[in-house]
Amino acid sequence: MGRIKGHMIYRVVATEFLPLRERPLHDPDEDSYLGLLKTLVKSSPLFFSYSFDITNSFQRQAHADPATPLWKRSDDRFFWNRFVQSDLVDFRGGLSNSYGRHSSGQQPDVDPYILPVMYGMLEIKNTSIKGTPLTFILITRRSRLKAGTRYFSRGIDENGNVSNFNETEQAIILNDNASGGPGGFGSNQNGAVGGSAGKETQVLAYVQTRGSVPVYWSEINTLKYTPKLQVRGVDTAVPAAKKHFAEQIRLYGDNWLVNLVNQKGREQRVKEAYEQMVEQLVHAPTENTQGDKITSERFHIIEPGNAQTSYDRLHYVYFDFHNETKGLQWHRAKLLMDQLEPHVLKHGYFRGVDMPGDTGRVEVRRHQTAVVRTNCMDCLDRTNVVQSMIGRYILSRMLIDLGLMREGESAEEDKAFEFLFRNVWADNADVVSKSYSGTGALKTDFTRLGVRTKQGALQDLNNSITRYCLNNFRDGPRQDAFDLFLGSYLPSDSGIGGQLLFADRRPTFIQAIPYILAASVFFILVGSLTRRAPDVATWPLRLLMLISLLTAAACLNFIWSNGTLYVSLQAFPPIGHR
Numbered sequence: 001m002g003r004i005k006g007h008m009i010y011r012v013v014a015t016e017f018l019p020l021r022e023r024p025l026h027d028p029d030e031d032s033y034l035g036l037l038k039t040l041v042k043s044s045p046l047f048f049s050y051s052f053d054i055t056n057s058f059q060r061q062a063h064a065d066p067a068t069p070l071w072k073r074s075d076d077r078f079f080w081n082r083f084v085q086s087d088l089v090d091f092r093g094g095l096s097n098s099y100g101r102h103s104s105g106q107q108p109d110v111d112p113y114i115l116p117v118m119y120g121m122l123e124i125k126n127t128s129i130k131g132t133p134l135t136f137i138l139i140t141r142r143s144r145l146k147a148g149t150r151y152f153s154r155g156i157d158e159n160g161n162v163s164n165f166n167e168t169e170q171a172i173i174l175n176d177n178a179s180g181g182p183g184g185f186g187s188n189q190n191g192a193v194g195g196s197a198g199k200e201t202q203v204l205a206y207v208q209t210r211g212s213v214p215v216y217w218s219e220i221n222t223l224k225y226t227p228k229l230q231v232r233g234v235d236t237a238v239p240a241a242k243k244h245f246a247e248q249i250r251l252y253g254d255n256w257l258v259n260l261v262n263q264k265g266r267e268q269r270v271k272e273a274y275e276q277m278v279e280q281l282v283h284a285p286t287e288n289t290q291g292d293k294i295t296s297e298r299f300h301i302i303e304p305g306n307a308q309t310s311y312d313r314l315h316y317v318y319f320d321f322h323n324e325t326k327g328l329q330w331h332r333a334k335l336l337m338d339q340l341e342p343h344v345l346k347h348g349y350f351r352g353v354d355m356p357g358d359t360g361r362v363e364v365r366r367h368q369t370a371v372v373r374t375n376c377m378d379c380l381d382r383t384n385v386v387q388s389m390i391g392r393y394i395l396s397r398m399l400i401d402l403g404l405m406r407e408g409e410s411a412e413e414d415k416a417f418e419f420l421f422r423n424v425w426a427d428n429a430d431v432v433s434k435s436y437s438g439t440g441a442l443k444t445d446f447t448r449l450g451v452r453t454k455q456g457a458l459q460d461l462n463n464s465i466t467r468y469c470l471n472n473f474r475d476g477p478r479q480d481a482f483d484l485f486l487g488s489y490l491p492s493d494s495g496i497g498g499q500l501l502f503a504d505r506r507p508t509f510i511q512a513i514p515y516i517l518a519a520s521v522f523f524i525l526v527g528s529l530t531r532r533a534p535d536v537a538t539w540p541l542r543l544l545m546l547i548s549l550l551t552a553a554a555c556l557n558f559i560w561s562n563g564t565l566y567v568s569l570q571a572f573p574p575i576g577h578r
Contacts (some may be wrong), residue, residue, distance in 0.1 A: 002124030003097035007052035040481035065105035082488030121431035160243025163212040223563030254370035384429035476568035517555035
């Protein structure tokens with residue numbers, strides 16, 4: 001994929017599955033397990049490096065010991081293949097005696113074989129802004145905790161993990177000339193130092209997060225375009241939300257919780273549940289509602305009355321995104337940036353300079369002390385627009401602070417770089433969306449072009465229809481594949497060949513309805529399109545077509561009324577019941 005400060009970064013493009021032993025009996029379930037895994041790995045955007053920790057932000061890396069093995073430095077949330085590596089990790093720590101002749105002590109020679117893989121998006125672009133050469137990097141790391149597909153993974157779990165949690169880091173590197181050499185395993189294990197003589201290599205980075213609304217809620221597929229929404233009581237989710245935000249505050253500092261869901265309709269219950277949760281977590285909450293001619297609740301802000309606990313570092317900002325941008329008025333999304341600007345400026349971004357010598361040490365000149373955590377219903381389309389907007393603002397701020405631009409200038413004035421910036425962020429939107437919903441993101445024409453277009457609206461319609469089909473008929477096996485790869489579900493060794501876990505156990509009548517529908521439609525088409533001789537009696541054919549039409553109508557009505565019987569379901573038990 002490219003180099004970061006001299007370290008080679010790779011993307012997984014091919015994999016092999018190697019059996020550890022011959023199977024004495026043919027097991028259909030095992031074939032199905034392997035099929036799920038192969039499909040998942042083939043379609044997953046996976047990245048790794050032998051010498052650079054891509055699972056951690058530049059700020060966290062600056063405080064890590066570069067002499068520590070790479071896998072021990074990695075962020076466990078983004079160590080996507082952690083379960084696959086678990087036997088090696090146990091063996092490394094002397095926890096496993098299953099390897100026979102090996103001792104049960106520490107095995108440091110295993111360290112190079114424990115290689116963290118990140119799931120997400122990563123682009124490295126060597127470019128320039130207004131004549132200043134630099135490296136522009138965008139990384140999105142997807143959490144392996146409560147990972148899954150759109151309608152099978154929503155809200156929060158009892159351990160404080162939320163669905164579709166992603167950490168997105170935008171960085172620029174100045175004077176990064178450490179790009180020579182082939183790189184690869186064994187090269188520069190303890191860190192590379194870039195920069196030409198007299199010029200220090202600087203890294204400036206900004207982190208944002210996204211994640212599902214942290215309450216217990218779900219959407220149940222019934223073949224209808226809008227699934228059935230269920231929100232459990234907020235009080236029951238408070239302990240889980242405390243775990244979630246305690247970790248977020250520990251890792252990122254203050255959290256600015258930007259909520260973009262609709263304030264009316266089906267999404268209203270999710271919005272209100274989020275606000276009730278924040279009110280329970282912060283001390284003496286104070287609320288402020290701002291309206292305009294378009295909506296009575298353009299902003300809804302919840303702040304702690306006075307800071308007494310760590311949870312008083314939560315700051316809630318609701319923005320009525322859909323109403324404010326209705327009618328292709330997408331420039332009005334900048335109203336949110338105006339609201340966040342003083343807080344983003346106050347809490348800053350990370351700035352580090354490589355220390356002289358081949359030590360991998362970094363001199364930290366500035367810390368990012370807060371994060372903007374954005375969500376909509378899926379944490380995809382609206383979230384992508386807002387995150388790219390914040391990314392553009394903070395990039396301009398970095399360049400102004402470096403003296404590369406004057407106060408009041410913006411990076412988007414450089415047309416060539418602006419084109420690159422927009423497309424990298426749109427690529428990020430598509431990768432994150434495809435991982436969760438199965439299709440690219442909506443509204444990426446605005447991200448790529450800065451305006452909404454009719455062609456973009458048609459593409460959104462196509463993506464929406466595709467999402468409907470995938471979410472209803474394909475996501476069950478996809479969720480099973482995630483659970484299998486990540487170790488959320490462990491196949492049993494008992495009853496080999498006898499479980500037939502993936503067999504369709506629905507009654508024969510239920511299974512037959514779609515086939516009867518297809519046969520009825522076939523008879524109707526044949527009867528309508530086939531030529532008939534003039535002297536042939538038509539009433540038998542008309543009777544058959546009438547029966548076929550009534551049968552098709554009855555089958556359609558049955559399927560629509562019993563949609564949960566025909567959507568794609570998980571073969572494995574849901575996580576909450578394991």
